[in-house]
Amino acid sequence: MSKYPKLKEMGVNHPQHIVKYSVNSVDFIDVLRIVYKRPKGSVLPETRTYKFPRVQKTPVGKDGKPASAVVMESDPCLRAAVEELRTILAAREEASTIAELILEELRLLQEDVDLRSNYINDLVGKIKLS
Template sequence: MNKYEALSDMGIQNPQEISKYTLRQEGHGDVLKIYYKRKKGSFLPNSRKYKFGRSIKTVLTDGGKQEFEDIYEISPFLLKAVAELDSIVKQKHESIDRKQELLDEIDHLEKVFANKLAELRDKVKEI
């Protein structure tokens, strides 16, 4: 079973290359644009658009007047794809945050180490 079924059904074979996405409404449909972080020299596109139709649902607007209104609902498949995209993008941001945390800790340790070495050198000079 594929971890990203909706994305796989859309033809996305390398979800690990997804960097971000945008979603907008266009008329009575939705446009999902997925951006990729490709390796240098790749012939694959850096982004790809997917269009989804909206389903029409007729609802009663006012119970007393028997007036109806058409409402366009987002595709359940698109909702599933967006949830999968959110999990991919979130994982990437979490790993970037963790990487930055570790780099900050390394910088701090380098400063502490440099200060301690300077302190020891000063003590050696005093002897």
């Protein structure tokens, strides 16, 4: 079973290649555009576009009768796909942040080791002079 069933259903086989997405509305159609970063030499497209028609709903009034206004809602499939895309990009951002923290800690550790090493070398130099 896929971690991202809605994207899999839409034909997204490599969610790890997704770098960003956008959602726009044109008339009564929502357009989802997914942008990928493909490996060099890949023949797969760098972008894919999906169109979702808006769903027409008639709200019920206080008296239980249908209201005269019509509400257009986004397709549930689109909402599910966008939620999965958010999850993918948030996980990548979190991993990137953790990697940056590890690199910073490593840099600080290297500075500490260098300082201690210099201090010990100075002590050894003083012993030789004695």
